[in-house]
Amino acid sequence: xxxxxxxxxxxxxxxxxxxxxxxxxxxxxxxxxxxxxxxxxxxxxxxxxxxxxxxxxxxxxxxxxxxxxxxxxxxxxxxxxxxxxxxxxxxxxxxxxxxxxxxxxxxxxxxxxxxxxxxxxxxxxxxxxxxxxxxxxxxxxxxxxxxxxxxxxxxxxxxxxxxxxxxxxxxxxxxxxxxxxxxxxxxxxxxxxxxxxxxxxxxxxxxxxxxxxxxxxxxxxxxxxxxxxxxxxxxxxxxxxxxxxxxxxxxxxx
Numbered sequence: 001x002x003x004x005x006x007x008x009x010x011x012x013x014x015x016x017x018x019x020x021x022x023x024x025x026x027x028x029x030x031x032x033x034x035x036x037x038x039x040x041x042x043x044x045x046x047x048x049x050x051x052x053x054x055x056x057x058x059x060x061x062x063x064x065x066x067x068x069x070x071x072x073x074x075x076x077x078x079x080x081x082x083x084x085x086x087x088x089x090x091x092x093x094x095x096x097x098x099x100x101x102x103x104x105x106x107x108x109x110x111x112x113x114x115x116x117x118x119x120x121x122x123x124x125x126x127x128x129x130x131x132x133x134x135x136x137x138x139x140x141x142x143x144x145x146x147x148x149x150x151x152x153x154x155x156x157x158x159x160x161x162x163x164x165x166x167x168x169x170x171x172x173x174x175x176x177x178x179x180x181x182x183x184x185x186x187x188x189x190x191x192x193x194x195x196x197x198x199x200x201x202x203x204x205x206x207x208x209x210x211x212x213x214x215x216x217x218x219x220x221x222x223x224x225x226x227x228x229x230x231x232x233x234x235x236x237x238x239x240x241x242x243x244x245x246x247x248x249x250x251x252x253x254x
Contacts, residue, residue, distance in 0.1 A: 003130045004138065007059075007066045012048035016056040018075035021102060026072070026139045028095075028104035029132055029146045030079055032057060033158035038114025041067040059131060062110040063123035066131055078106035084154030090162065092154030099145075099152045105135055106149075109158060119160050129173040136174065143175045196233065204231035220246050 034044055041060035045067040048056055056076040060067045070076040080101050087093035109120045109128050120128070132146060148167060149157035161167040183191075204212060212231065215221040220243060223229040235243075 002134055003066065003127070004134050007068050008042070009068050010042065010045035010049055011071070012045065012056050012069045013050070013052050015052045016048055016054060017070045017077055018101065021073055021075055023073065023139060025103055026105055027141065027145060028099040029135055029139075029141050030099065030104045030106045030149055030152065031128065031132070031147070031158060031161070032078065032106055032108045032149045033118065033120065033160070034060070034108050034110050035118060035157070035159075037111055037116060037118055039110045040112060041065055041110055044108065044110065045069045057106040057108040059105075059107045060110060061107060061124055061128045061131055063112050063121055063127065066127065072105065075101050076106050077101055079104060079149055079152040081153055081155075084156075087154035090150075090154060090156075091164075092150045092156075092162075093152065095147060095151045096153060099147060105139070105141075107131060107135075120158075125170065126173075129170065132174045143171060146171055146174055200228060200230035200233035202232035204229075218250050220250070 036044075039062075041062045042065070044060045048069050054077060056070050057078045058068060058070045058072065058076050060069060078101060079099060083093045083096045084090075087096075107128055109124055111118055111120055112124060113119075113121055135141065136143070136146065148161055149155050150162055156162055161170060208231070212221065212229075216229075221229050
């Protein structure tokens with residue numbers, strides 16, 4: 001199941017976001033941080049639902065859940081505003097006027113640990129990366145267009161990803177998301193059939209030579225239509241019943 005199938009919806013006040021757009025207008029994915037020390041996705045979404053602040057984001061993410069606050073095809077007011085004055089020093093704002101509210105989706109990362117440090121937990125970062133990867137696939141957003149709020153206006157957001165090496169390390173978790181290792185019933189059956197067939201082809205051990213000769217000699221083991229006796233294979237109930245019936249016949253006489 002995709003993370004997109006398990007998102008709760010708490011829409012923010014309509015006064016906090018803009019008009020509609022088409023899916024093909026979405027070109028950028030922008031990461032933010034809430035700037036709070038000890039918060040959750042639900043609390044943030046409810047705040048934007050109950051207050052008019054003329055600002056918004058599409059998603060809030062914490063350790064164990066994701067809440068959507070603005071629909072994908074509505075314009076969140078997340079990366080607008082003036083360019084920060086210190087961009088020449090920080091290197092921020094390089095995409096000012098290029099990545100906009102209209103052509104981007106915004107993800108806000110919460111800080112569930114109230115410890116005096118503004119930093120998302122590993123669980124939140126993992127969930128934020130999973131959400132980002134799913135949105136990239138849905139809207140064909142390349143990794144080069146996964147950016148920070150910092151890259152748009154120069155705002156120090158997320159502050160803990162202003163350092164380029166840390167930001168690139170996080171982006172690598174999106175570029176190479178974990179593969180879905182869920183196995184379908186058909187795939188499992190195919191795998192088991194192949195495994196059982198391989199087991200049946202293994203040659204028997206030397207120590208059983210005498211015993212095999214006896215069992216074959218009295219007809220207990222007869223093999224399949226190809227003569228394969230599958231000594232290393234597993235025994236089904238019907239094979240066991242057949243074996244017992246043959247053994248009984250040898251004891252009491254056929």
